[in-house]
Amino acid sequence: MHARSxxxxxxxxxxxxxxxxxxxxxxxxxxxxxxxPEYSGTLSILTKFAGEPLGPYFEDIAAAxxxxxxxxxxxxxxxxxxxxxxxTKTLTASGALPDIYFTxxxxxxxxxxxxxxxxxxxxxxxPGTEWGDRFGQASLDAFAIDGKYYGVPxxxxxxxMGYNTAAFAEAGIEVPTTFEELxxxxxxxxxxGYEPIAFGNKDGWPALHYLQQLFAYNxxxxxxxxxxxxxxxxxxxAGYLTSLEQFKTLVDDCTNSGTGTxxxxxxxxxxxxxxxxxxxxYQEILEFDTVTAEGNALTPDEFGIFxxxxxEGAPGDPGAIxxxxxxxxxxxxxxxxxxxxxxxxxxxxxxxxKTLSSPPYGQPSTVVGAxxxxxxxxxxxxxxxxxxxxxxxxxxxxxxxxPEVADAxxxxxxxxxxxxxxxxxxxxxxxxxxxxxx
Amino acid sequence: MTxxxxxxxxxxxxxxxxxxxxxxxxxxxxxxGRPAGASRLRHLRGFAWVLPAxxxxxxxxxxxxxxxxxxxxxxxxxxxxxxxxxGLDNYVKLAGDPVFWTSLGNNVLYAVxxxxxxxxxxxxxxxxxxxxxxxxxRKSLRAIYFVPSAISLTVAGLLFYFIxxxxxxxxxxxxxxxxxxxxxxxxxxxxxxxxxxxxxMSQWQGFGxxxxxxxxxxxxxxxxxxxxxxxxxxxxxxxxxHVTMPLVREMTGLMMIVTISGAFQVFNEVMVMTSxxxxxxxxxxGTWLYRNGFVRNDFGYAAAIATVLFVITLAIAVxxxxxxxxxxxxx
Numbered sequence: 001m002h003a004r005s006x007x008x009x010x011x012x013x014x015x016x017x018x019x020x021x022x023x024x025x026x027x028x029x030x031x032x033x034x035x036x037p038e039y040s041g042t043l044s045i046l047t048k049f050a051g052e053p054l055g056p057y058f059e060d061i062a063a064a065x066x067x068x069x070x071x072x073x074x075x076x077x078x079x080x081x082x083x084x085x086x087x088t089k090t091l092t093a094s095g096a097l098p099d100i101y102f103t104x105x106x107x108x109x110x111x112x113x114x115x116x117x118x119x120x121x122x123x124x125x126x127p128g129t130e131w132g133d134r135f136g137q138a139s140l141d142a143f144a145i146d147g148k149y150y151g152v153p154x155x156x157x158x159x160x161m162g163y164n165t166a167a168f169a170e171a172g173i174e175v176p177t178t179f180e181e182l183x184x185x186x187x188x189x190x191x192x193g194y195e196p197i198a199f200g201n202k203d204g205w206p207a208l209h210y211l212q213q214l215f216a217y218n219x220x221x222x223x224x225x226x227x228x229x230x231x232x233x234x235x236x237x238a239g240y241l242t243s244l245e246q247f248k249t250l251v252d253d254c255t256n257s258g259t260g261t262x263x264x265x266x267x268x269x270x271x272x273x274x275x276x277x278x279x280x281x282y283q284e285i286l287e288f289d290t291v292t293a294e295g296n297a298l299t300p301d302e303f304g305i306f307x308x309x310x311x312e313g314a315p316g317d318p319g320a321i322x323x324x325x326x327x328x329x330x331x332x333x334x335x336x337x338x339x340x341x342x343x344x345x346x347x348x349x350x351x352x353x354k355t356l357s358s359p360p361y362g363q364p365s366t367v368v369g370a371x372x373x374x375x376x377x378x379x380x381x382x383x384x385x386x387x388x389x390x391x392x393x394x395x396x397x398x399x400x401x402x403p404e405v406a407d408a409x410x411x412x413x414x415x416x417x418x419x420x421x422x423x424x425x426x427x428x429x430x431x432x433x434x435x436x437x438x
Numbered sequence: 439m440t441x442x443x444x445x446x447x448x449x450x451x452x453x454x455x456x457x458x459x460x461x462x463x464x465x466x467x468x469x470x471g472r473p474a475g476a477s478r479l480r481h482l483r484g485f486a487w488v489l490p491a492x493x494x495x496x497x498x499x500x501x502x503x504x505x506x507x508x509x510x511x512x513x514x515x516x517x518x519x520x521x522x523x524x525g526l527d528n529y530v531k532l533a534g535d536p537v538f539w540t541s542l543g544n545n546v547l548y549a550v551x552x553x554x555x556x557x558x559x560x561x562x563x564x565x566x567x568x569x570x571x572x573x574x575x576r577k578s579l580r581a582i583y584f585v586p587s588a589i590s591l592t593v594a595g596l597l598f599y600f601i602x603x604x605x606x607x608x609x610x611x612x613x614x615x616x617x618x619x620x621x622x623x624x625x626x627x628x629x630x631x632x633x634x635x636x637x638x639m640s641q642w643q644g645f646g647x648x649x650x651x652x653x654x655x656x657x658x659x660x661x662x663x664x665x666x667x668x669x670x671x672x673x674x675x676x677x678x679x680h681v682t683m684p685l686v687r688e689m690t691g692l693m694m695i696v697t698i699s700g701a702f703q704v705f706n707e708v709m710v711m712t713s714x715x716x717x718x719x720x721x722x723x724g725t726w727l728y729r730n731g732f733v734r735n736d737f738g739y740a741a742a743i744a745t746v747l748f749v750i751t752l753a754i755a756v757x758x759x760x761x762x763x764x765x766x767x768x769x
Contacts, residue, residue, distance in 0.1 A: 089732045093516040111735070115517025202626075204715055260604035260624020262716035263632075268603070403734040414716035418628045421717065 031119040031330065031337030040071040043339055044098035046088065048326070050078035053290065053360040058347075065346055072339065082203060092117065099334040100344065103151060105142040105324040106228075106400035118150045118329040119337050125149050131345055138393070139325045139366040151327040152344045153366040155356060157284050158323030158387040159209050160305040162291060162379070164298055167194045167279035175304070179217075179246060179311040186254035189279045197254040198278035200264035205398050207413030208406075209322060210250065210282060210308070212397040214243035216320035217310040221392065224316065228400050230437040235430050239316060244423035246311060248416050254280075261417045274298050282308065284323070285383040289362030292379070305379055307386065319391030324399075325366055408433035503748065509741035516737060528742035537718045538743065541726040544633050548640070548722065549701035555641040556648040557693050563645075564652035565682050569674065580653055583646035591643060595710030598639040602626045602711075626712050629719035636711050636720060640704070648693055655689035656682060695758045699751050723747045 062074035103109045112118045125132045143151025171188040186196035218239030227233040273281035276297030292300040310318035353370035364371045364384040398406040415421035512521040604624035625635040705724035714721040731740030
């Protein structure tokens with residue numbers, strides 16, 4: 001080959017590569033969620049159900065849906081609770097969000113909604129619609145902004161102290177009714193050979209679950225809610241300092257890991273309760289069936305739950321429970337939005353909702369009537385009943401606030417555990433992050 | 439033997455050996471006098487062969503670098519896709535960010551300890567191994583030290599995470615077993631020990647690889663030099679300083695570049711073992727960049743950190759390349 005033609009070939013190849021690298025897609029048309037679904041093509045969905053025991057849930061549904069609609073291919077992208085955050089943001093930044101994607105409530109969902117990345121589902125899921133009436137209204141409202149409904153709530157969640165009833169009986173203690181009693185119960189439990197409360201904070205957010213529940217107790221509700229929004233937040237209420245001090249007491253007096261709790265995995269703590277080594281472990285409803293799964297030392301009969309008890313005389317809301325529903329958004333730019341809606345209707349039909357609420361999944365469905373004493377384990381049913389009866393549901397601290405403030409709380413929680421910062425220093429850091437976020 | 443730009447090779451090296459100078463002399467001997475047209479055609483053909491590679495590198499390396507600098511002058515909302523020009527605000531913010539300085543300090547600490555263990559330590563170990571008479575032992579030790587390098591950083595990080603675990607971890611149990619229970623720590627759970635614990639894992643993982651590379655470099659040194667030194671009554675320690683070290687200078691320089699650049703690009707082990715915690719004490723530039731971009735949604739600021747990271751590693755690489763080229767030893 002002559003040099004000139006070689007040069008031309010190389011230049012053509014390079015140009016093609018450059019064009020591929022620089023190619024940008026045409027803007028997609030807005031999603032029409034009310035259209036008749038066309039049962040063909042690939043439907044992508046990003047879930048938070050990777051691994052055992054949750055992984056098979058969407059796999060089985062996808063397989064069944066594909067059987068009913070042979071021309072549809074469901075592409076599952078299954079991530080864990082931790083990795084789904086990064087995956088979602090990476091896909092968002094690169095403009096590659098799937099047709100359906102997982103979401104928490106609060107600031108997390110609002111970012112997608114206000115950014116125009118979540119389809120308005122009001123016409124198909126708002127209360128009063130055929131599909132919407134299948135859900136509890138509070139679950140739908142958790143994904144609503146300005147009267148528009150954006151989310152498909154899949155399951156409810158709440159945080160409770162799970163405990164080993166045999167350990168409590170052995171130590172001769174009752175379920176504590178105040179925070180002070182909880183701390184006092186740790187000594188007798190330790191005396192009979194149990195770690196009173198198993199706690200792992202390697203990822204930072206487990207500490208925030210304790211803190212948010214204590215904030216709900218120690219901070220007046222209107223102040224707390226105002227502080228979630230950087231525009232109105234002050235983070236100056238004395239209840240925050242009280243909560244941080246109470247949290248530090250719990251870590252120091254009731255855990256074996258103490259100041260080293262930041263070096264312990266959340267799942268290691270979970271296994272300590274499941275393995276019968278710890279008496280208590282603060283956990284989500286979603287974990288109840290995991291800690292009592294077959295093969296664990298802790299059996300369903302020995303497993304009990306109670307709400308983290310409120311401190312005596314706390315000025316906040318003692319009936320508040322921390323938690324929130326979790327669900328899915330439909331990509332506003334998806335060309336298969338109607339198919340996506342159809343798939344989510346399938347996911348939330350009676351049969352699948354009951355399956356989701358039953359062991360081994362144990363995820364209490366938001367579909368009315370799906371969680372019963374027959375379909376769910378006793379603990380899951382009790383937990384979801386308490387959530388439904390709660391005076392208010394307080395959303396997780398790391399998703400209800402803006403990321404900068406949540407990040408300051410994450411670092412602050414770790415610093416309180418290790419003892420490297422005082423509660424006052426943590427509050428200064430949070431206030432600084434809030435100022436920056438404003 | 440000749441050293442370029444240095445006369446620090448030691449007196450006994452002035453002995454005439456088998457060393458010859460290649461390079462300029464050799465190049466002078468190449469045929470010249472081809473017609474100008476043929477030469478141009480040859481150049482064009484050569485250029486055609488490398489052009490695809492140049493374009494690929496330009497598109498996938500240099501273009502993103504330029505784009506990254508552009509992003510660092512923006513406030514970028516990944517949800518709405520809006521980008522607002524903020525000039526150098528992100529760099530001003532960076533200067534006043536205490537976690538950025540903590541991260542930079544951790545990278546520097548990482549680099550310093552890596553030089554001590556993975557360059558100096560590995561060179562000494564390689565010299566010791568290569569000085570052994572038994573070929574079997576030499577091969578066995580090289581393999582033993584190299585094995586940790588065959589383990590991925592993520593796996594090694596997870597492995598050490600469980601070794602460092604405060605309640606169930608091997609390290610604290612071993613300390614207890616040998617009567618040093620008072621030294622048991624929540625290694626990754628407290629600010630004072632977390633970073634050093636991560637660096638220790640990294641040294642364990644990378645030490646063998648450096649040792650192997652130095653061993654290869656030492657094997658290339660002509661044995662006549664060591665024999666000549668021995669005949670002159672030079673002991674093993676002086677042989678190390680006056681024969682081995684000067685003649686592996688190029689490899690040392692390369693290892694310095696790789697080690698320091700690696701220390702500033704560290705990411706996996708920190709993410710696996712602590713995610714930058716507790717209380718941001720183990721943040722390095724890579725993880726702080728990631729956290730700002732993918733957790734705090736501040737991609738403009740993350741791009742500014744990336745730019746600083748690039749400038750630092752580029753400056754180090756250029757300085758070291760210049761230094762090692764100036765002091766290159768050939769034989």
